[in-house]
Amino acid sequence: MNLEKEWDVIVVGGGPAGLRTAIKCAEKKLKVLLLEKDQELGSPVRCGEGLGIGWFNRLGIKPKPEFAVHPINGAVLYAPSGKELVVRFDKISGYIIERRMFEKFLAREAASKGARIIAKTTVTDVIKEGEQIIGVKAVHAGEEFELKSKIVVAADGVESVISRKAGLNTTNNLYHVDSGFQYEMAGIDFKHPDLISLYFSNKYARRGYLWIFPKGKDYANVGVGILGSDEKTAKKYLDDWLETQPGLKKGSKIVVNAGCIPVGGFLEKMTLNGLIIVGDAAHQVNPIHGGGMGIAMEAADVASEIIAEAIEKKDFSDKFLSKYTSRWYEKRGNKLKDILKKRKMLEEVSDKDFEVLVNSLNGEDVLKIAHGDLIDSAKTITKKLIKNPKLVTLMVKYLK
Ligand SMILES: Cc1cc2nc3c(=O)[nH]c(=O)nc-3n(C[C@H](O)[C@H](O)[C@H](O)COP(=O)(O)OP(=O)(O)OC[C@H]3O[C@@H](n4cnc5c(N)ncnc54)[C@H](O)[C@@H]3O)c2cc1C
Structure with a gap:
């Protein structure tokens, strides 16, 4: 050399x-x-290749067309029943990139x-x-x-x-590893090419979610992330779910990728x-x-x-x-530890209870919960409690 x-x-x-x-x-x-x-x-x-606009701004990276191939304006969350919760911004909230x-x-x-x-x-x-x-x-x-x-x-x-x-x-620790599997699919039909679509269901993605990250109107990364130690593989979860989605099932799989994701620990x-x-x-x-x-x-x-x-x-x-360790925890690590606590709560939410949440919250609430700390999130939900007694039962159950 x-x-x-x-x-x-x-x-x-x-x-x-x-x-x-x-x-x-x-x-x-x-x-x-x-x-x-x-x-x-x-x-x-x-990788699903999604990168939020906040990261481009914080890191001072201009989203150039050569790699920032598709702008995203928000997200749509799907409850197990298929009910949608749309979180849409009036400006670009991120890009699907070509890594x-x-x-x-x-x-x-x-x-x-x-x-x-x-x-x-x-x-x-x-x-x-x-x-x-x-x-x-x-x-x-x-x-x-x-x-x-x-x-x-x-x-x-x-x-x-x-x-x-x-x-x-x-x-x-195996509990802190997710297993991801994804197809880059072409020739597909899906409803929201300007949003990322996230599907929550213990049946189709235990302790995780399925995603459609669009790269064009008939072209997207379609994947799943689940608990790494699940006895059923991420590929099997994804294939089973695709069978239920006629608009996706007919598409071509032009790239296959899989990997582990260290989510915590x-x-x-x-x-x-x-x-x-x-x-x-x-x-x-x-x-x-x-x-x-x-x-x-x-x-x-x-x-x-x-x-x-x-x-x-x-x-x-x-x-x-080791100053690196303390500076990183100050800047990001401590926030991630807080997010880990939220995940532990989310993991307990059954499909039935998730349905109650989706019926009770709107896009704005979801953002507050995602960005706020645990107390803020609890406050957002508490405001809704007055109107929806079913949520009281949920709060008691999950905050115990
Ligand atoms: C299925 C899946 C979907 C994901 N989706 C997203 C997403 O949408 N958005 C997002 O932000 N993140 C996503 N992630 C996570 C993201 O991919 C990683 O967090 C990110 O790549 C971490 O970057 P890194 O540089 O630390 O590691 P890596 O990207 O893994 O890079 C490590 C590099 O080191 C090289 N290497 C390893 N060993 C050696 C060696 N001995 N000598 C020389 N080179 C070596 C590897 O070849 C590799 O190129 C996803 C991950 C998976 C698995």
């Missing part, structure tokens, strides 16, 4: 977390190398800022000097080599072999001497809807700030790098 042997930062993995880390470290004039095991950045895709293109866009940005990216290169282990991680071992086209770096970033996705090899057991420890973990590898995902791209990129921003400080102070110790 014609590569320099010493780097400030080596990033393992070229997903949103790794690429954003590379961009931000390169902006800070650090010498950064990103190694990706797959032969093409952005492929294969394991193949998005990751290439991020990679080009990283490269143009000075980062070096090499695809088809698997990092097989870390190199240690005592307790300090000082580099990685990697393989490219059958050739094994070693590289040194001041800091290694494990952005290698949900399995994060690198974190484990470094000495941190990041294995997720946040890591108390996300650093070691010379190592920082970012993105799915650190379980940084919204525990209710399973979205992780925005959260991964935001965490990468926090990580790169700490990396730059560490390099300036020449302190790559776990103690110094």
Whole structure:
């Protein structure tokens, strides 16, 4: 490999977390190398490809037509009976993106800022000097080599072999892993091409939901996310549900993708001497809807700030790098823990009770519940209690 042997930062993995880390470290004039095991950045895709407008704004990413392929104006939630609850905004609330293109866009940005990216290169282990991680071992086209770096970033996705090899057991509790399965479908009929459609039913998606994320008026990602340890597979849930949807059933399946989603089980420890973990590898995902791209990129921003400080102070110790953990919890992690509590309540809601909720709430209420804290959410529901005695029974049951 014609590569320099010493780097400030080596990033393992070229997903949103790794690429954003590379961009931000390169902006800070650090010498950064990103190694990706797959032969093409952005492929294969394991994602519904939905990204809210808030993330574009917070991260300062312009939704370019090359990757932001379909604007979304809100969501429609379907109760088990098929009753709809429409949450529509008067402006764009997000995009369905083409991750193949998005990751290439991020990679080009990283490269143009000075980062070096090499695809088809698997990092097989870390190199240690005592307790300090000082580099990685990697393989490219059958050739094994070693590289040194001041800091290694494990952005290698949900399995994060690198974190484990470094000495941190990041294995997720099965309760906190969802299993996702999705078809990219063409030639389909569905009702709301400007909204994402979410279907809730314990029969068709136990502890989860089915989705239609439109990429055009007859073209969409159609998928399901369920409890990973369910005895029935996510594929079987999706196939069974598609049989009940004539407009979808007739369509073509042009891409099939599947993957695990770490929905909770946040890591108390996300650093070691010379190592920082970012993105799915650190379980940084919204525990209710399973979205992780925005959260991964935001965490990468926090990580790169700490990396730059560490390099300036020449302190790559776990103690110094662990500032990343506390800053991330302040910025995002604590909110996600709150969302995890809401998920635990939602998990208990039976199909029958869900029906009562959908009949009692409107789109605005749903937004308040989704964005507010537990007290705000309880207040929103309490206002409705006066009008609907059935909700009183529900409140007592679930808040107990
Ligand atoms: C079915 C499904 C649907 C989803 N839908 C959405 C959605 O609609 N919106 C959303 O925001 N999120 C969604 N997610 C979650 C989202 O895909 C992840 O949260 C996001 O990809 C996390 O980014 P990451 O960079 O941390 O990890 P990844 O995207 O997994 O990237 C990790 C990268 O590391 C590479 N790698 C792994 N090991 C090594 C190694 N040893 N050496 C070198 N490279 C390595 C991998 O090849 C990969 O490219 C979904 C997930 C699934 C499974």
